[in-house]
Amino acid sequence: MQKPLLMTPGPTFINEEVRSALAQPITNPDLDPNFFEFYKSTCEQFQKLLRTQNDILILSGEGILGLEAACASLVEPGDRVLCIDNGIFGKGFGDFAKMYGAEVVYLSTDYRNAIDIKALEDFLAKDNSFKMATLVHCETPSGITNGIDKICPLLKDYGILTVVDSVSGIAGEKLEVDEWQIDIALGGSQKCLSAPPGLTFMSISEGAWSIMTERKSPIVGYYVNLYLWKNWYQNKWFPYTQPISDIFALNKAVEIVLREGNFVDKHFKIAAAVRKSFQAAGLELYAKGGYSNTVTTVLMPQEITFAQLFDEMLITHHIMIAGAFDVLKDKVFRIGHMGENCKEEKVYITLKALNEVLCRNGVKLKGEIHELFVRFYK
Numbered sequence: 001m002q003k004p005l006l007m008t009p010g011p012t013f014i015n016e017e018v019r020s021a022l023a024q025p026i027t028n029p030d031l032d033p034n035f036f037e038f039y040k041s042t043c044e045q046f047q048k049l050l051r052t053q054n055d056i057l058i059l060s061g062e063g064i065l066g067l068e069a070a071c072a073s074l075v076e077p078g079d080r081v082l083c084i085d086n087g088i089f090g091k092g093f094g095d096f097a098k099m100y101g102a103e104v105v106y107l108s109t110d111y112r113n114a115i116d117i118k119a120l121e122d123f124l125a126k127d128n129s130f131k132m133a134t135l136v137h138c139e140t141p142s143g144i145t146n147g148i149d150k151i152c153p154l155l156k157d158y159g160i161l162t163v164v165d166s167v168s169g170i171a172g173e174k175l176e177v178d179e180w181q182i183d184i185a186l187g188g189s190q191k192c193l194s195a196p197p198g199l200t201f202m203s204i205s206e207g208a209w210s211i212m213t214e215r216k217s218p219i220v221g222y223y224v225n226l227y228l229w230k231n232w233y234q235n236k237w238f239p240y241t242q243p244i245s246d247i248f249a250l251n252k253a254v255e256i257v258l259r260e261g262n263f264v265d266k267h268f269k270i271a272a273a274v275r276k277s278f279q280a281a282g283l284e285l286y287a288k289g290g291y292s293n294t295v296t297t298v299l300m301p302q303e304i305t306f307a308q309l310f311d312e313m314l315i316t317h318h319i320m321i322a323g324a325f326d327v328l329k330d331k332v333f334r335i336g337h338m339g340e341n342c343k344e345e346k347v348y349i350t351l352k353a354l355n356e357v358l359c360r361n362g363v364k365l366k367g368e369i370h371e372l373f374v375r376f377y378k
């Protein structure tokens with residue numbers, strides 16, 4: 001099977017170092033004392049990356065498991081949960097809270113802009129009796145990053161627990177879990193960290209642990225029960241056999257991000273140049289503000305369908321780009337410039353191919369997208 005150049009907003013390309021880590025010989029992760037230390041040291045790396053002293057857990061399951069586990073462990077039937085919704089993932093987060101019995105109240109704002117902090121302030125001034133709020137850091141389908149630096153402290157002023165999906169934000173967007181008072185910040189292995197899909201990780205504050213301790217009803221579910229992990233290190237016990245190879249890979253991936261140091265700046269710079277190039281070429285971005293560092297979403301030009309664009313990019317140029325789903329299905333195309341994809345050469349090659357496919361299909365561009373990129377990236 002020929003492997004395309006993967007330019008989707010996750011999964012992303014996995015580099016040699018991470019793949020070698022994945023292929024290491026394994027031990028029995030339930031029994032080997034060294035593995036408990038290794039898992040712990042991986043959590044400590046995440047504490048550095050997320051800028052937190054809170055406990056970290058790595059769970060066997062993709063990012064979605066993190067969202068569901070947070071809701072399953074924190075929500076009791078009848079709890080009021082505020083679902084802050086300015087995008088597909090933001091809205092969907094509310095479904096998980098409902099599944100575990102929450103009475104979900106939505107604050108829905110414009111899908112083409114970041115969450116309006118003023119709208120949230122006004123909303124909370126009238127209604128703030130919520131146990132927790134769910135929100136998304138980077139809305140991957142629309143390419144919008146929300147100002148969680150302002151939103152989370154505001155929610156905490158009202159004593160509301162903050163649960164943030166930063167699956168496509170972590171490592172590509174600034175994140176200060178402790179300073180911004182985020183009770184649960186969760187991510188996935190396959191986005192900016194560029195590790196294989198299959199793991200979710202999260203930070204858990206003392207406040208979030210207390211909510212679990214003080215629950216009246218038991219947590220429903222086993223894989224989604226975070227409380228089972230409470231003293232895993234002291235007890236040298238995991239709730240299930242750990243996916244040791246995936247954790248080897250993830251550990252190496254975080255090490256690389258920390259080693260490079262300027263990861264967020266690098267993402268910012270590439271993203272800014274990509275946006276300017278599309279705009280200067282006459283294409284319209286879906287986002288009107290709050291632009292993401294990790295993914296760019298462009299409205300489909302009328303001359304071509306998404307299916308045609310996807311196929312020609314893949315078949316003729318061996319490059320895989322993404323569309324979107326739900327309300328954005330067939331309306332946009334997306335380029336993921338995150339993690340291993342956040343590289344000038346890869347972005348250039350992708351934009352050059354896009355330029356060719358769009359022109360071939362009759363889209364009138366005001367300039368060559370890839371040449372504009374070279375200019376703006378300098």
Ligand SMILES: *Cc1c(COP(=O)(O)O)cnc(C)c1O
Pocket residue numbers: 010062063064089136138139140165166167168188191
């Ligand atoms: C990728 C992603 C997830 C995980 O969802 P999948 O569609 O299963 O990959 C969750 N939240 C956000 C914001 C994501 O970008």
